[in-house]
Amino acid sequence: MSEVTASVEGKVAVVTGGGSGIGLATARRLSSLGATVLVVDIDGDAARRSASELDGRALSADVSQPEQWTRIAAASSELGGADIAFLNAGTTTGEQDITAFTDEQYRRILGVNVDGVAFGMRALVPQMTDKGGGAVVATSSLAGLIAFPGDPLYTLTKHAVVGLVRAVAPRLAEQNVTVNAVCPSLVDTPLIDGEIRDLLTGSGFPLISPEAVAGAVLFCITSGQTGQAVFVQLGWPPTPYRFGHPPGPRLEGAQGKVPPGWLAEQPR
Ligand SMILES: NC(=O)c1ccc[n+]([C@@H]2O[C@H](COP(=O)([O-])OP(=O)(O)OC[C@H]3O[C@@H](n4cnc5c(N)ncnc54)[C@H](O)[C@@H]3O)[C@@H](O)[C@H]2O)c1
Numbered sequence: 001m002s003e004v005t006a007s008v009e010g011k012v013a014v015v016t017g018g019g020s021g022i023g024l025a026t027a028r029r030l031s032s033l034g035a036t037v038l039v040v041d042i043d044g045d046a047a048r049r050s051a052s053e054l055d056g057r058a059l060s061a062d063v064s065q066p067e068q069w070t071r072i073a074a075a076s077s078e079l080g081g082a083d084i085a086f087l088n089a090g091t092t093t094g095e096q097d098i099t100a101f102t103d104e105q106y107r108r109i110l111g112v113n114v115d116g117v118a119f120g121m122r123a124l125v126p127q128m129t130d131k132g133g134g135a136v137v138a139t140s141s142l143a144g145l146i147a148f149p150g151d152p153l154y155t156l157t158k159h160a161v162v163g164l165v166r167a168v169a170p171r172l173a174e175q176n177v178t179v180n181a182v183c184p185s186l187v188d189t190p191l192i193d194g195e196i197r198d199l200l201t202g203s204g205f206p207l208i209s210p211e212a213v214a215g216a217v218l219f220c221i222t223s224g225q226t227g228q229a230v231f232v233q234l235g236w237p238p239t240p241y242r243f244g245h246p247p248g249p250r251l252e253g254a255q256g257k258v259p260p261g262w263l264a265e266q267p268r
Contacts, residue, residue, distance in 0.1 A: 011084055087121070114157050114164075
């Protein structure tokens with residue numbers, strides 16, 4: 001049995017946004033490797049279609065709502081408890097102008113892209129620690145590593161996901177739970193539509209397949225690494241992004257000092 005199959009076969013995997021695009025491709029990949037998949041999507045029909053194709057379970061839920069995570073955790077618990085959580089549901093605003101977004105747009109994108117990941121960790125990590133370990137993968141974006149002026153609020157949320165993953169990884173490593181982010185460039189899914197798709201198609205810019213992103217998610221689950229932001233770019237294997245180090249204090253007597261103890265813990 002390959003190492004990848006051994007890490008997935010017989011495991012319970014929760015996939016948010018599993019009704020379409022990257023979530024659907026990853027749910028298919030996990031299922032083909034022998035995982036039982038709980039497909040969570042706000043689009044109940046899409047979740048049911050995906051789950052019936054995979055012989056998995058569907059749940060129509062909005063990941064931005066904390067109380068809906070009680071339902072998601074209960075469904076996952078009925079399947080035996082989560083070993084793998086792919087916190088992937090996401091949305092965009094399509095608004096470039098930071099003076100023009102509506103309150104609804106702001107709450108929606110923060111709710112889905114950030115709250116949906118934090119609530120997901122809070123609900124599902126305890127199931128993993130109860131089982132002796134697990135793997136969390138959250139979908140960020142290349143816009144979590146670089147600025148994307150086309151959608152500043154999207155950039156805000158995807159940077160937040162990378163920060164959250166890197167901050168929780170050292171503690172969770174002690175409980176045998178890995179936490180990583182995937183950071184894809186532009187992917188061929190229904191999220192890329194309208195003007196952006198026309199622009200990309202017109203210029204001949206190649207999009208990444210959702211299956212390639214699923215491969216990067218598998219890399220995150222099986223590599224044993226944690227606290228990584230793994231970028232997904234055409235022509236590259238999934239690769240952990242190397243962050244630079246901001247400067248420490250330059251005052252006399254404090255050169256090279258770092259804060260004491262847990263304040264300075266870094267992802268391993
Ligand atoms: N497509 C890209 O170019 C690209 C690039 C980088 C990152 N991403 C990220 O990948 C993730 C998946 O996007 P995709 O490209 O597969 O798009 P998609 O639109 O094909 O799939 C997103 C799925 O999430 C579901 N969803 C949306 N809001 C939800 C909510 N509140 N609760 C539950 N489900 C919800 C949708 O119904 C949909 O099925 C997102 O986080 C997105 O930001 C996409």
